[in-house]
Amino acid sequence: MASSSKTEAASSAPSLDAFRDGTSNLPLVDCSKCGAQLIGLVSKQDKSFGQRFYKCPLINHFYMWEDQYVEYLIGKSKLP
Numbered sequence: 001m002a003s004s005s006k007t008e009a010a011s012s013a014p015s016l017d018a019f020r021d022g023t024s025n026l027p028l029v030d031c032s033k034c035g036a037q038l039i040g041l042v043s044k045q046d047k048s049f050g051q052r053f054y055k056c057p058l059i060n061h062f063y064m065w066e067d068q069y070v071e072y073l074i075g076k077s078k079l080p
């Protein structure tokens with residue numbers, strides 16, 4: 001089965017808290033396109049309210065929801 005959708009993902013909280021800073025952001029790496037340090041924000045849009053995301057502070061050319069960002073950090077060995 002090659003399933004990419006999980007229906008009960010919300011119940012599993014990975015232990016990322018130890019890696020968050022004072023504002024609950026995960027480690028902020030540099031934008032892969034311009035080198036500026038990414039910023040962490042929380043969505044205020046209805047459909048995604050409360051979801052944390054990470055973006056380049058300069059231009060909207062780098063933008064990831066936290067789920068994606070976690071995998072990105074793992075790929076960069078910033079998270080185990």
Ligand SMILES: [Zn+2]
Pocket residue numbers: 031032033034035036056057058059061062
């Ligand atoms: Zn950038």
